[in-house]
Every structure is written in C-alpha cells, then in structure tokens.
Amino acid sequence: METTHQTGRRTSVGIFVGFLAGLFWFFLSFAALFNGVFFLLLLFLPAYALSGALLAWVFRLPPIHAALSLVGSALPWVAWLWPATISSSGWFTSLGWPAWLGAAFGMSLLGAQLVAARRRRKPTETDPALA
Numbered sequence: 001m002e003t004t005h006q007t008g009r010r011t012s013v014g015i016f017v018g019f020l021a022g023l024f025w026f027f028l029s030f031a032a033l034f035n036g037v038f039f040l041l042l043l044f045l046p047a048y049a050l051s052g053a054l055l056a057w058v059f060r061l062p063p064i065h066a067a068l069s070l071v072g073s074a075l076p077w078v079a080w081l082w083p084a085t086i087s088s089s090g091w092f093t094s095l096g097w098p099a100w101l102g103a104a105f106g107m108s109l110l111g112a113q114l115v116a117a118r119r120r121r122k123p124t125e126t127d128p129a130l131a
Contacts, residue, residue: 014059018069021051022104026074029100041100045107052108056115063112070108074101 055066085094
C-alpha cells in the first residue's frame with residue numbers, strides 16, 4: 001500500500017524528470033521570447049500544466065513537488081535574467097521573467113492538483129442491481 005508521502009527511487013526519478021522537462025520548457029520559452037515568437041508562449045503554459053499532471057500521475061509526486069521540480073531548473077536563470085534586463089528594458093518590463101516563472105509554477109501546480117484530486121476521489125460504486 002502506498003502512503004501519502006513517497007520516498008525512494010520513483011520519487012527521485014520523477015523529480016529528476018521534472019527538472020529536465022522544466023529546463024526544456026524554460027529554454028524553449030526563452031528562445032521564443034528572444035526571437036519574438038510570442039504566440040508560442042501561449043503553448044508553453046499548458047505544456048507546464050500537462051507536465052505537472054504527468055509527473056503526478058506517472059511518478060505519483062505530490063503536486064507541490066511536481067510544480068517545484070518543473071520550475072526549479074528555471075530559478076537560477078530567472079535570478080540572472082531579471083536583474084540583467086532591468087538596465088535595458090526598465091524595471092516594469094523586466095518583471096516579465098518572474099511573472100512567467102510564477103505562471104509556469106501555477107499552471108504546473110494546477111495540473112498536478114487535478115490529477116491528485118482525481119486519484120483521491122473514491123471510485124463510483126456500481127449498482128448492485130446491475131452487477
């Protein structure tokens with residue numbers, strides 16, 4: 001029987017896979033933003049939600065662990081990009097990087113929570129008359 005707090009190989013592999021997936025999504029969004037392909041950014045937020053849902057479903061990660069593993073790889077880059085773009089873009093415009101990271105965290109948390117809520121729900125009981 002599985003407990004609510006998982007430790008072991010599946011959890012560590014899930015966090016590592018989430019770290020790599022988050023790194024992949026962040027660098028694709030980084031490239032889209034700097035190349036001016038802004039409509040692709042609309043596709044990356046649902047990709048974070050889908051990745052969070054898959055991490056919670058396949059590896060049974062808690063939603064907060066799935067979300068943190070997805071955005072954890074982007075934290076050092078945003079910590080570098082945000083102050084670096086203040087001088088060229090201005091303070092308000094440079095807030096796009098932390099806002100993007102917050103939106104990615106929120107979407108990945110939402111996707112993982114939807115899967116976790118579905119897993120916690122009791123299965124529907126069949127009608128005894130039909131069985």
